[in-house]
Amino acid sequence: MERVDLLDAFSREIEVLELTDDTMIYAIDQKNEIKDVCSIEKMDLKSRQVERLISLDYTRLWESFRTYSQMPDFFYAVNVLQDYRLRLRKIDKRTWENTTDFLINPEGEIINIYSLNEDYMIITDEVKGGPEVFETYGLKDCGKRYVNVRYLYEIATARKYPIKDSHFDSLTEDIFVRPFGGHMSVIYEAFYKNEERDDKNGESAILWVPVRDFIDRVKAGLDAGFLTVAKAGDGGFDYVRIVEAGQDQVLFRGRDRTRRWEEIIRCTLDFQRTPAYELLAGYEVPEGGRVIYDPGQRQVYWSLDQEDGESCPVICLTDPGRSLDYDGQYGTFATMFGTDWLVTTYYDQVFVKEYEYHEYVAVHDLKNRTVETFAGRFEKGLNVLVLLRSFLAL
Numbered sequence: 001m002e003r004v005d006l007l008d009a010f011s012r013e014i015e016v017l018e019l020t021d022d023t024m025i026y027a028i029d030q031k032n033e034i035k036d037v038c039s040i041e042k043m044d045l046k047s048r049q050v051e052r053l054i055s056l057d058y059t060r061l062w063e064s065f066r067t068y069s070q071m072p073d074f075f076y077a078v079n080v081l082q083d084y085r086l087r088l089r090k091i092d093k094r095t096w097e098n099t100t101d102f103l104i105n106p107e108g109e110i111i112n113i114y115s116l117n118e119d120y121m122i123i124t125d126e127v128k129g130g131p132e133v134f135e136t137y138g139l140k141d142c143g144k145r146y147v148n149v150r151y152l153y154e155i156a157t158a159r160k161y162p163i164k165d166s167h168f169d170s171l172t173e174d175i176f177v178r179p180f181g182g183h184m185s186v187i188y189e190a191f192y193k194n195e196e197r198d199d200k201n202g203e204s205a206i207l208w209v210p211v212r213d214f215i216d217r218v219k220a221g222l223d224a225g226f227l228t229v230a231k232a233g234d235g236g237f238d239y240v241r242i243v244e245a246g247q248d249q250v251l252f253r254g255r256d257r258t259r260r261w262e263e264i265i266r267c268t269l270d271f272q273r274t275p276a277y278e279l280l281a282g283y284e285v286p287e288g289g290r291v292i293y294d295p296g297q298r299q300v301y302w303s304l305d306q307e308d309g310e311s312c313p314v315i316c317l318t319d320p321g322r323s324l325d326y327d328g329q330y331g332t333f334a335t336m337f338g339t340d341w342l343v344t345t346y347y348d349q350v351f352v353k354e355y356e357y358h359e360y361v362a363v364h365d366l367k368n369r370t371v372e373t374f375a376g377r378f379e380k381g382l383n384v385l386v387l388l389r390s391f392l393a394l
Helices: 131-137 195-201 211-219
Strands: 002-006 014-019 023-030 037-044 050-057 074-080 086-092 098-104 109-115 120-128 146-154 159-162 172-180 183-191 205-210 227-231 239-246 249-256 261-269 275-284 290-294 299-303 311-316 324-327 332-337 341-351 355-365 370-375 377-380 384-388
Touching (some): 014 384, 086 109, 109 172, 131 146, 172 239, 205 211, 227 249, 299 332, 311 332, 332 377, 355 377
Antiparallel strands (some): 014 023, 023 037, 074 086, 086 098, 172 183, 249 261, 299 311, 311 324, 341 355, 355 370
16 A cells, blocks of 8 residues: 655646556646646656656636546546537547547536447436426426436437337436446436335346447337346345446445445346346445445444544444444544555644634554544545645635
8 A cells, every 4th residue: 555645746736637656647727817628647656757647728627627537548527608508529548548538418507428439429418397308308207397307418419319118218327338248337226315214115227238229229210128137126125236336237226225235236237238246345334324345455343433532333234344443533434454554534634814624634654553634625546645735615
């Protein structure tokens, strides 16, 4: 494990886009009085040398890079215009050139976009409900004034194909495009925001369909053709959630709320699209507190936050030997780095022009039994902890 101190490296806010043990790619605001300008830079964490990859005008740090992690070879710099149209500039991650620039006219207000490939994307659009909308998108009238609709967007023609599938009805979403079953696939996590409603209706599910099949079916006016990875009711689970999707597998968790029991399961597919399941961990979840999932370390933690000066327990549900306690004055448990460090975060009052609350990070050295605190925030890689200055003040 390595700790990299970049607390004094930047004078403006950055958004980390990629982090490996050796390099960090990030977007950073450039000072400009007239228009929002960002650059994307790459830093060698060993030498601290910086290479500017591309500079983009009219680009806001927190909204413009939402598609960066969706595709391996490209992303869209996204700008929301005053009339709610989206301006998308396609950036090639290999050459860092702006290869395409186009506008998308929303039906209402675009909430999310998900790249399927270089030609198509799924768009979630918030629109005013009504009989025509419900019929077009195959939705039930849920009594809400505004509803989320989803359509397949064909970039070359700007044509929108309504996605009619009951799994999209009134559900919160998370959509991944990852290799699964030997294909690039749409992996869809469907659930209600209110988990109690999942208990009652049992409608949470993890679904998948090859991207090519999805596009062909939606363009033909058919449903999306989703196949099931897991759903509420399977194995006695009240609800299911994705932990990690990628590398031709889906890791998911299923919770039996009555027994307070949870399992982490790996799903893979053979060439006949037959799912195979492997139980990776099973554990009882204590009442109250928070459950923190760490796919990188393949661990699950439970933490109970306490007041200053009180002992805060951190229980490793997947490996009880890693469990420990820390002093509550250092805030909220954030993550563990193997058996080396525990990281917590908190806000502390400081005086600038008036009293403000600034972000702090505490790094607990588990071997030397020491704690260091830093005014800032952190980013976590597989084997690297990067400390960054925070410009957030409350």
